[in-house]
Amino acid sequence: MSAHANAAGPQASAVPLVRARGLSKAFGASGGLFAKAPKPVRAVDDVSLDIEQGEVLGVVGESGSGKSTLGRLLLRLIEPTAGTLEFAGENLSAMPDGALRHFRRNMQMIFQDPFASLNPRMTIGDALVEPLRLHRGLHGTAARDAAAALLTQVGLTAEHLHRYPRAFSGGQRQRIAIARALASQPKFIVADEPVSALDVSVQADVINLLQDLQQSFGLSLLFISHDLSVVEVIADRVLVLYLGRVMEMAPTATLYAHPAHPYTVALMQAAPGRHRGGTRLELAGEIPSPSNPPSGCVFRTRCPFAIGACAETRPALREKAPGHFKACIRDDLAF
Amino acid sequence: MPSAAMPFADSPGAARGEDDVPAGTVLDIADLKTYFDTDAGIVRAVNGVTLRVADGQTLAIVGESGSGKSVTGLTVMRLLARTPGRVAGGSILFRGRNGLVIDLLALSEAEMAKLRGREIAMIFQDPMSSLNPVFPVGEQIAEPIRIHKGASRHEARAQAIELLRQVGINDPDTRVDAYPHQLSGGMRQRVMIAIALACDPRLLIADEPTTALDVTIQAQIITLLRRLQRERNMAMIFVTHDLKLVEEIADQVAVMYASQIVEQGTTADVLEHPRHPYTRALLDCTPHGGAHAGGTRRRLQSIPGGLPSPLAPPAGCRFHPRCGFATAACMAAEPVLEPVTAQHVTRCRRWREITL
Ligand SMILES: Nc1ncnc2c1ncn2[C@@H]1O[C@H](COP(=O)(O)OP(=O)(O)OP(=O)(O)O)[C@@H](O)[C@H]1O
Ligand SMILES: Nc1ncnc2c1ncn2[C@@H]1O[C@H](COP(=O)(O)OP(=O)(O)O)[C@@H](O)[C@H]1O
Ligand code: SF4
Ligand code: SF4
Ligand SMILES: [Mg+2]
Ligand SMILES: [Mg+2]
Numbered sequence: 019m020s021a022h023a024n025a026a027g028p029q030a031s032a033v034p035l036v037r038a039r040g041l042s043k044a045f046g047a048s049g050g051l052f053a054k055a056p057k058p059v060r061a062v063d064d065v066s067l068d069i070e071q072g073e074v075l076g077v078v079g080e081s082g083s084g085k086s087t088l089g090r091l092l093l094r095l096i097e098p099t100a101g102t103l104e105f106a107g108e109n110l111s112a113m114p115d116g117a118l119r120h121f122r123r124n125m126q127m128i129f130q131d132p133f134a135s136l137n138p139r140m141t142i143g144d145a146l147v148e149p150l151r152l153h154r155g156l157h158g159t160a161a162r163d164a165a166a167a168l169l170t171q172v173g174l175t176a177e178h179l180h181r182y183p184r185a186f187s188g189g190q191r192q193r194i195a196i197a198r199a200l201a202s203q204p205k206f207i208v209a210d211e212p213v214s215a216l217d218v219s220v221q222a223d224v225i226n227l228l229q230d231l232q233q234s235f236g237l238s239l240l241f242i243s244h245d246l247s248v249v250e251v252i253a254d255r256v257l258v259l260y261l262g263r264v265m266e267m268a269p270t271a272t273l274y275a276h277p278a279h280p281y282t283v284a285l286m287q288a289a290p291g292r293h294r295g296g297t298r299l300e301l302a303g304e305i306p307s308p309s310n311p312p313s314g315c316v317f318r319t320r321c322p323f324a325i326g327a328c329a330e331t332r333p334a335l336r337e338k339a340p341g342h343f344k345a346c347i348r349d350d351l352a353f
Numbered sequence: 354m355p356s357a358a359m360p361f362a363d364s365p366g367a368a369r370g371e372d373d374v375p376a377g378t379v380l381d382i383a384d385l386k387t388y389f390d391t392d393a394g395i396v397r398a399v400n401g402v403t404l405r406v407a408d409g410q411t412l413a414i415v416g417e418s419g420s421g422k423s424v425t426g427l428t429v430m431r432l433l434a435r436t437p438g439r440v441a442g443g444s445i446l447f448r449g450r451n452g453l454v455i456d457l458l459a460l461s462e463a464e465m466a467k468l469r470g471r472e473i474a475m476i477f478q479d480p481m482s483s484l485n486p487v488f489p490v491g492e493q494i495a496e497p498i499r500i501h502k503g504a505s506r507h508e509a510r511a512q513a514i515e516l517l518r519q520v521g522i523n524d525p526d527t528r529v530d531a532y533p534h535q536l537s538g539g540m541r542q543r544v545m546i547a548i549a550l551a552c553d554p555r556l557l558i559a560d561e562p563t564t565a566l567d568v569t570i571q572a573q574i575i576t577l578l579r580r581l582q583r584e585r586n587m588a589m590i591f592v593t594h595d596l597k598l599v600e601e602i603a604d605q606v607a608v609m610y611a612s613q614i615v616e617q618g619t620t621a622d623v624l625e626h627p628r629h630p631y632t633r634a635l636l637d638c639t640p641h642g643g644a645h646a647g648g649t650r651r652r653l654q655s656i657p658g659g660l661p662s663p664l665a666p667p668a669g670c671r672f673h674p675r676c677g678f679a680t681a682a683c684m685a686a687e688p689v690l691e692p693v694t695a696q697h698v699t700r701c702r703r704w705r706e707i708t709l
Binding site for chain 2: 080081187189217218219220221222223225226229244245246247248250251274284285287288289290291298300301302303304
């Protein structure tokens with residue numbers, strides 16, 4: 019419980035913008051209605067976090083670690099199986115549907131695949147006017163002007179308004195997706211692998227744009243990526259997820275300079291170009307199935323430092339230094 | 354220009370043959386052009402590619418998506434008929450196991466089929482689409498062994514199990530009967546490697562074999578490829594868009610831009626002393642860690658503009674619209690690959706005067 023009480027960053031204010039406590043999602047948890055129900059998939063398991071206003075929280079972890087599920091939980095796009103969620107002090111987990119619909123303008127999502135998130139039969143102008151009308155009540159020229167302004171903000175021009183998505187490159191489509199997310203003037207954006215499908219040069223442009231917008235509007239951002247070097251550029255703090263559980267969470271500079279959890283170290287050493295000389299901590303095998311996670315520390319089946327005690331109890335997320343949390347029972351390891 | 358001293362510099366127009374391929378070179382591509390005839394016009398996907406692969410070494414081809422990397426690989430494999438594209442010029446000389454140099458472009462389809470898999474093999478970008486979903490993976494590994502080596506069904510199966518073991522698949526005796534959809538992405542990529550290595554090729558072309566995988570699994574596959582390559586003394590072309598991966602795997606690197614190789618040299622030379630502005634720009638926009646060093650955040654550099662369309666590439670140097678060093682001369686005439694050293698070439702006319 020102690021970790022829950024202070025899971026926030028160092029600049030924690032009284033009321034963070036996003037506050038999650040014990041958030042869990044078990045897919046297929048059918049409540050025993052079916053005799054032979056398959057074991058639930060524990061995609062996110064007991065995650066607590068705070069995101070301050072204007073803060074970028076990076077989320078890293080292997081495929082299947084629960085990053086996207088966590089993002090969708092924080093936007094209440096899916097219902098948690100346990101835990102609570104607050105947004106600017108309001109209890110989001112208990113908010114009735116009607117109020118939630120109204121509240122949604124505060125929270126937006128950007129996806130990895132800019133091709134899939136835009137309707138191919140809608141001009142860019144129409145795609146932008148829709149949320150402007152829905153969330154800000156803008157119509158006619160006012161909506162058009164606002165759409166043009168949004169495009170300018172993301173580095174495109176008003177003449178792009180009349181074109182269809184197919185006329186744009188991957189990077190431009192991602193800019194349009196960002197413009198669309200900004201249309202409702204949100205306070206919080208979940209960006210799920212927003213640059214993973216882009217070439218490095220385009221990736222750099224989109225990251226710079228996201229960073230500029232985030233800073234000028236004081237946006238809070240949950241930035242999901244499997245690429246640690248990209249997260250390092252944009253995030254203030256980083257959360258490392260494995261099998262739905264938080265392994266480590268720390269301010270970015272601290273995490274990259276002094277990773278404390280064996281999984282974080284393995285992820286960092288696996289990233290190309292980060293490893294020079296010495297022996298690399300190479301992880302064997304693959305992430306286990308979240309419907310049948312190992313007992314105790316979920317990472318123990320791949321952890322080179324596992325000892326007998328690791329199988330017994332689930333390691334608590336402990337604060338090893340101010341703002342630096344890790345869920346590993348061994349304090350004798352140095353990386 | 355003596356070709357032995359200046360290995361891959363351009364010598365336009367000259368007919369090439371066995372004498373142009375020095376000992377120790379397994380593949381020599383000169384001025385290759387591969388075109389696709391489309392409704393919108395001629396897509397010049399590969400337009401003057403010159404590169405060389407040394408025996409037992411790894412050459413990385415690095416470039417942004419659409420630069421022509423995959424088409425280069427498919428052209429070497431002579432697999433264009435499926436797309437359909439055509440070779441509009443150039444030569445691909447290959448030194449086989451018997452030491453003889455063959456012009457791959459002059460072979461009949463039947464002759465090429467004998468070579469494919471046996472002398473040159475390819476791992477494709479997307480393992481799911483290149484594995485057959487209705488056959489167990491074991492049969493797909495055994496097939497080339499039966500065809501090329503004349504092994505019996507029983508022998509081929511035993512060899513398939515052994516190959517699965519070599520590529521690090523646990524419990525190969527059971528997995529040999531698994532269908533592709535029953536395996537994870539990382540395991541499918543291992544199966545692809547097993548198929549490619551089944552007949553012990555001299556040259557392996559691996560087209561972004563780890564792009565779709567987690568870094569942890571990528572690290573496993575890279576370690577595996579390096580080990581197998583060492584054991585078998587096999588040469589490899591490793592196609593990637595990730596410069597940081599190049600550093601880990603390649604002896605040589607060829608940088609591709611807008612359908613051409615713009616720089617080639619040893620990995621250390623090219624990454625530490627690039628001689629082409631595009632290589633420098635790619636290095637600068639790649640996040641290299643230490644973004645928070647010294648308490649201030651560093652912004653990523655970017656390259657203005659985008660990759661030109663292969664339908665209408667810019668005149669002169671293809672990179673000139675995005676190059677900070679461009680002059681009128683750069684726009685007027687196309688630069689050729691010039692030797693910087695015997696090991697290092699660049700397609701920039703200004704490499705002597707500019708500091709990168
Ligand atoms: N709707 C669903 N029904 C059942 N299982 C699901 C569902 N959505 C996700 N999962 C499972 O939950 C786990 C976490 O998935 P999630 O998509 O959150 O991972 P991720 O970290 O985003 O992975 P990736 O890097 O591949 O995007 C996985 O095992 C996944 O198969
Ligand atoms: N079958 C085809 N028909 C027409 N154009 C093609 C075909 N295959 C590839 N191209 C074009 O050739 C260029 C190079 O493609 P490719 O070699 O796949 O790039 P890379 O592998 O470097 O991403 C691209 O512009 C691509 O659109
Ligand atoms: S608790 Fe044990 S198994 Fe888990 S990370 Fe720490 S040492 Fe490894
Ligand atoms: S030839 Fe000119 S435009 Fe091309 S890369 Fe060199 S300096 Fe730049
Ligand atoms: Mg995801
Ligand atoms: Mg390709």
